[in-house]
Amino acid sequence: MNDVATLTPTEARERFRAGLRVPTSGWCAGWTQANLLAVPRDLAYDFLLFAQRNPAPCPILDVTEPGEVSSQRFAGDLRTDLPAYRIYEHGELVAEVDDVTGHWRDDMVAFLIGCSFTFEDALLEAGVPVRHLEQGGNVPMYRTSIACRPAGSLSGPMVVSMRPMPASQVATAVRVTSRYPAVHGAPVHIGSPADLGITDLDTPDFGDPVEVRPGEVPVFWACGVTPQAAVMQSRPALAIGHAPGHMAITDIRESEHLVP
Template structure:
């Protein structure tokens, strides 16, 4: 059955959103379930989980861990839904290559998979909006643009690869506000990793993101870049482990945790 996007997805509860995704709705989740924490998902077999855990520990800016499950678990304390069905989109990887993009990974799920829920910058977007900072991808109704950079993450065992960033155009006069607001959310990427010239990150064309959609950058705006939880999937592509499952970039796990849980004074 075809599902339609609710008129006000921000007003939904996490349970309501997860039910829509379980029924097959595929849509980026920026602006959904206002006040609730969103998370990136990456799941790997148990024999690779320690390396991925170490990769996250060594690269906390792009990989702030919110939860790690036991092998085979399909839910988590902050995510009481089903990790196999209750996200709006998944990518299945074999030897680092995407082999399927689906809305349900039940047929691919393995009993030895360890799932990692990693902080997402969508979590602080309501605070940015409250501070008057525009959220262009939400305004345009598209996915946030994400880019692989020339910055290399610290390797851990099998896993290594480039830092991935998300970009939001910010009016020059509000950049300091954007930095101040997001710095108070260190467990969901925190302050930006770069402000200004994308070439310093090896990004040659903002109009061609590696993941997500391009957005308008106006003449009075500065591109601002935050570390992104798609970084582990870039590590999967670079390191080519035998098997992994990740969320489709921008199509997040909506948890029961509140954004305020991640706010520091």
């Protein structure tokens, strides 16, 4: 396979539509990746309010009109052009598939939510390691004991992603990622996983475990899988999300999110 970092969003989406199923960290350098949550119209306001009240884990990049399957910021088809999706019914995960055309309703409203994969190139350029890329896996993600602010019928815990690094590079990671508030921004926690209610870094709730080497510190960012944790807790009749780590690659340049 060609170097996936050099692909355009259109080229990447064509591969996913054809059935390629892989995590997207490292794909399409310079282009923003996004989490997906699609819900029926009667739940859309509750989720919009949930995201507004919890901007760190749920920074909204785009919202479709009911029934639309593409937008100016995602020119592909949201039903087919991600590598993998999760279908929830009454909060239960009922399927993980690579095409949700048969599950999509005419009243579905899709939300694209910022993803920390977007700032990983900036971390690498600053000399900060990104361990899951080194190991060729998915980023580890964990449910925490931090409750999000509820909204309407939705409530749930914050989910975080974790990247270990030498203590000497933590300040650099904070400085780099704080310039990307639209894709989670600065870390929400540095150090002890127990402070977040995480009992074992080797057993993430989503994604793959990564090696934490002697002298390294785990650094945690708010994660866009948080909406799916809210779906699991709140149990709406139907919700469609991306499979964690298998993102929507948008037509938004990463540079659009960079602030001074």
